[in-house]
Amino acid sequence: MSVAFIFPGQGSQHPNMLHELPKHPEVDRTIKEASYVLGRDALELDTKDALLSTVAVQLALLISGVALARVLRYEDAAPDIVAGHSIGSFSAAVVSGALDFVDAVSLVELRGKLMEQSYPKDYGMGVIVGLDEMRVSILTEQVNSVNDPVYIANINTYDQITIAGRLSAIEKVFALASSMGAHKTKILNVSVPSHCELLSGVSKEIASKLAAISLNNPNTLFVGNCRARVLRNAEDICKDLSDGVANTVRWHDSATLMYERGVRLFIELGPGETLTNMAKKEFKDARCISALNSGIESSCILIKREREK
Template identity: 45%
Template sequence: MSVLYTFPGQGAQRPGMLHALPAHPVVAETLNEASVALGSDVLLLDTEAALRYTVAVQLCLLVAGVAAARHLAMLGAQPALVAGLSIGAFPAAVTAGVLDFADAVRLVRQRAQSMQDAYPAGYGMTAITGLLAAQLAPLVAQVHSAAQPVYIANLNGPRQLVIAGADAAMAAVANLVQAGNHGARAERLAVSVPSHCALFDRQAQALASAMSAVALRRPQHAVTYISGSAARAMFDGAAIGADLAHNMARPVHWYDGIRHAWERGARLAIEMPTGSVLTKLTQPVFEGGLAVSCETMSFDDIACLVRRHLQ
């Protein structure tokens, strides 16, 4: 039986999230390392005002995930597998030793800035619950156009999907969903860019070029990297780098990725800060296992749980 660490994507952020991290030297070191790589104090990014912007959100999620995983390592808790949703793939890759944290900070800043600049307003993401992908796809196709694009972006569960695109197109899909009398619901997410669709093809290619300039290694310390896009384990550093660069333009297959982790022996899933959305998505797959989050348990208790699990 193995331990899986999951790292959340945009929408999980909250004001004060970096300040709420444990007061531990390894956390302080991580925050300082991020500040040096950025050339500015990373603790200025988790204010309510700053988190209105994609750059601050993605950097905070990267830093919080890496700091939490490092803190748990100091407490004797190590994962056998890691998986990240969207931006969460970057702290997952750092935790697996695929790339250096400072490189990840600079790459995530480029990623987020390019996404923010491309679609500063009028676009985003909307969660659709209660429909299968096969039911949602024709509704999306009915609305989608070059002028008002919309795509299925995340397949988080059999009936937990996310669309991305222009505000008007998403609203039109939401109206069709809720008029269908299937008991389905649509909810706009706290994400201001249309992630995980072809609208970011050009930005993904630019990030891939930047990725080619950093050192990429095979996962270290017997940690397996699970791609949220490909829903499978990846073992080659260059392939993981390409996965990281292009995930902004590819649908997320989270449900299938978590099933793959289960099939590879994961029975305890720990969600890194912040929030517990991934824990709720993981629990149905981990029937007979356990999924918990750093949001609802102390780091000391999680470390004890991991150590007991591995005995």
């Protein structure tokens, strides 16, 4: 059996999330490296006011995920495979050995700024629970127009789909979804219409930045966001990181792929339990935990037990 490290995306953040990381030399090292690149104290990113910025949120999630993974590796508890949801894919790329953390910090800072500037108001994301991808796709195609764009953004589980676009269009899709039997619809606390063609310009600028950075072939299996496949070389990972912001996150397919490859222990590295709860719902015979909530010691014990099976 094998172990997966999974890294959450935007929406899982909360105030003081960086200050709640365990006291450990690897956490201190990660904070120090990020602060050097940013030219300011990275611990200032997790205040309530700071987290109103997409830039701060994405940086805080990157730092949190990498710091926790480094702690576990230090304790001889490494993963067999890694994957991240949206911005979490940058943490996964670092942990896989494909992307240097210093480069990831500058990339994520740029990504956040570009996204924040792209659609300053009237756009966002919403989630529909209770309908599958095919049904939601029909609804978005019915509503989508030049003036009221809306697209599928994330496929989180088979019946939890996130959509992105103009808020007025999202509300129209919600009304149709409710009439078709959706259990829940909710506007998310995200001000950018991520993971759809509205951010194709942002994707191109990230690709240009990545072209100037040297990536490596991963030393740990890396699962991409866009195709939900294991990516084994630097070129494919580079493309997935740049394309991801303007393409659907196929998280359900990514998690299923890891399960089919023998993963029976999913460990979420970051705040909250969003991905943990998704995995628990999908894979009844797998163990799914949050490293922060379960604790580093318990996470290490579970990883080492899984190795012995």
